[in-house]
Amino acid sequence: GAVVSQHPSRVICKSGTSVKIECRSLDFQATTMFWYRQFPKQSLMLMATSNEGSKATYEQGVEKDKFLINHASLTLSTLTVTSAHPEDSSFYICSAGGLGADTQYFGPGTRLTVL
């Protein structure tokens, strides 16, 4: 299957700082990338969908000004958590799919801890 990477794998930051998470499709071009969040003992919740070269589409209840998404190329999408607070601590996972693709492939996830 296709490979999707995320960086960093884990990050600890102070409250009020911003954190950027990168998602890369390593061996295919991803026209669409997705960002999920997963709290302990819960399932994945979709936050937003990003399409290369256009604005991201956010799910209801997700603050677009707090979670900035950029999909500048067909292999890279970034999620920036701005002014992070302890309640933003979570496991962030991206996935990628190409146009006409029949499968989404997931990254390994990024564990964010905000102190």
Added chain:
Amino acid sequence: DAKTTQPPSMDCAEGRAANLPCNHSTISGNEYVYWYRQIHSQGPQYIIHGLKNNETNEMASLIITEDRKSSTLILPHATLRDTAVYYCIAWAGDSGGSNYKLTFGKGTLLTVNP
């Protein structure tokens, strides 16, 4: 996407076959049945998908009933490393547009015991 129903947990002995059921009675004609799994603290891993016919790959087999209202994922020889949450998702994939999304339920926690 059609809602799916899975048992919250299952146990399986190492080396035996693990059969994970999924009900998707409202699945649409253009929706595939997808299976992913998530090992603790990792991203979901694609396993297999199918539309009508049974499918097999190096990881598992997928058996879909003729009416497509339910399916079973079979891990033929479960190992300890197969302990994970298994998600069954009914999904139409890229239905001609560039905006499509997977919806995850709670899945089945499969525990493989020594």
